[in-house]
Structure formats: structure tokens, C-alpha cells
Amino acid sequence: MKAVIALVALVFAAGSSLAAEEKKEPSAAQQAQQDKMKACNAQAAEKALKGDERKQFMSTCLGAKPAKATQQEKMKACNGEAGSKQLKGDERKQFMSECLKANPS
Structure with a gap:
């Protein structure tokens, strides 16, 4: 029984390490969107916005064209x-x- 559990654990460990290696880098557009989201989120936090006010700010900030x-x-x-x-x-x-x-x- 212990051998089966050890084998299953080994398979999961090997599978998760392979999945980590296959992770792709984000495209330039995805990276830009992530950066924009981080910047807008930081601005909202600076302003201590909450609830609907925060939602409105984030919508406006993320919709702004560079x-x-x-x-x-x-x-x-x-x-x-x-x-x-x-x-x-x-x-x-x-x-x-x-x-x-x-x-x-």
C-alpha cells in the first residue's frame, strides 16, 4: 500500500514539474495588458477606492488608450x-x- 501511494505521489510530482516547464511566456499584448492592470490597480489602491467607485475607476483606467x-x-x-x-x-x-x-x- 505504501508503495502505491509513493508511486502515485511520484507521478504527480513528475507531472507537475513537466507542466511548469511547458508554461509559455505571455505575448507582448498579454504582457502589456498585465502591466496596465497592475498600474491601474496600484493607482486605485493609492486612492483607497472601494466598491462601485473602484469598479468605475478600473473601467476607466483600463479602457484608456495609450x-x-x-x-x-x-x-x-x-x-x-x-x-x-x-x-x-x-x-x-x-x-x-x-x-x-x-x-x-
């Missing part, structure tokens, strides 16, 4: 990404074009 990036900020971000990918010549030009189009102002 400020649009300026062209200079977009260029800096795309340029940094192209540099980290070590792109050169036509490949870099193509990447920069696509990157700037993907992040409209």
Missing part, C-alpha cells in the same frame, strides 16, 4: 530592434519600413 508614439519615438524603437537583430543594408531598410508601418501614429 498615448500615441511620436515619429521620433517609433524610429528609435524600430532602430533599436533592427540593431539588436544586426540587420544591414536592404534587409534593414525593409525591416524599418515594416516596423514603422506596423506602429502607426
Whole structure:
């Protein structure tokens, strides 16, 4: 009986460690949403909001659109990404074009 319990415990331990290894990182959009939720939650806590007042604040805060990036900020971000990918010549030009189009102002 003890052997069966030990075996079952071993199977569960092995299964949970495998499940932990398979955990995926959140996408950029998911990470941004999580960060926004943390920031709004922290602001609500600072203001000591409760109940309906907190719900209203969280709704407004989470629904707020981020400020649009300026062209200079977009260029800096795309340029940094192209540099980290070590792109050169036509490949870099193509990447920069696509990157700037993907992040409209």
C-alpha cells in the first residue's frame, strides 16, 4: 500500500514539474495588458477606492488608450530592434519600413 501511494505521489510530482516547464511566456499584448492592470490597480489602491467607485475607476483606467508614439519615438524603437537583430543594408531598410508601418501614429 505504501508503495502505491509513493508511486502515485511520484507521478504527480513528475507531472507537475513537466507542466511548469511547458508554461509559455505571455505575448507582448498579454504582457502589456498585465502591466496596465497592475498600474491601474496600484493607482486605485493609492486612492483607497472601494466598491462601485473602484469598479468605475478600473473601467476607466483600463479602457484608456495609450498615448500615441511620436515619429521620433517609433524610429528609435524600430532602430533599436533592427540593431539588436544586426540587420544591414536592404534587409534593414525593409525591416524599418515594416516596423514603422506596423506602429502607426
